[in-house]
Amino acid sequence: MKDFFVSYNRADKQWAEWIAWTLEEAGYSVVIQAWDFRPGGNFVLDMQRAAAESQKTIAVLSESYLKSSYTQPEWAAAFANDPQSLERKLIPVRVKECKPEGMLRPIVYTDLVGKSELEAKQTLLDGLRPSGRPPQKPAFPEIGVGKESTYNQPAITEPKSFPSALSRVQQIKEKSLQQRLDSLTADYEALAKQRDYTTNAADRNKLNRQLEAIAEDMDKVAIELDGLGK
Incomplete structure (x- = not known):
């Protein structure tokens, strides 16, 4: 695990x-x-x-x-x-x-x-950490200096690049794509519920085709979103 x-x-x-x-x-x-x-x-x-x-x-x-x-x-x-x-x-x-x-x-x-x-x-x-208690005794406060308590911390090697601000254009595009994906998801869920209550075979087939089309659009938007994150 x-x-x-x-x-x-x-x-x-x-x-x-x-x-x-x-x-x-x-x-x-x-x-x-x-x-x-x-x-x-x-x-x-x-x-x-x-x-x-x-x-x-x-x-x-x-x-x-x-x-x-x-x-x-x-x-x-x-x-x-x-x-x-x-x-x-x-x-x-x-x-x-x-x-x-x-x-x-x-x-x-x-x-x-x-x-x-x-x-x-x-x-x-x-x-x-399971507790906020420091691993070592905090330093005694120095009167009038205002220094914070310090204690040794484990060394950490450099990770992935620290995130910088995305460009305004990319932020707007990502927001637009996310809204489009959320809208498609809502349409898909609503249409799926409608299909579940439909008993006519021809109508169900029509709804299934519509669901497949929406699913394809969702995949395209998701792929484009993933590309922006790279």
Whole structure:
């Protein structure tokens, strides 16, 4: 069983890979779509297997993640297995400005927004420790100096490149494609329900053809989105 399943939206792929690389460098085992879901596999089954075979789920929080219909089942599965957060099955990591609502709101998240790469690495790894207690005795406070307590931290080798801001054009295109994918998903689900209640064979065949066409469009949009993240 893996230590972590990294759940993310395509718009935050670079952040997700950086997090996954940093965790593996620190000795953790990780499952992430970008590396572990290969052509020919079943995306939905791969997601289900990754969530079920990982001890914890890291949710890479951003507005794109919170609004996506695909990411909700991923964090919800971890939440359902630990609704009181006693085992910390769901660990949110905020990488962009956003405000979690609903059942995500009371869960304490690790905040990487506005931090340098070194600060982000240390904050991420500190957030995964079972306790916030430092491994060594904190330094005695120096009166009037205002220095913070320090203690030795484990050395960390360089991970994947730290995420930089995407260009405005790419952000707009990704947002447009994500909205298109969400719209197609909603159409597909509505049409599938309509088909399930249709008894006429000819009408069912017509609906099946429409569903196949929508599924093809979804695949095209998903491929284009994945290409933007590379």
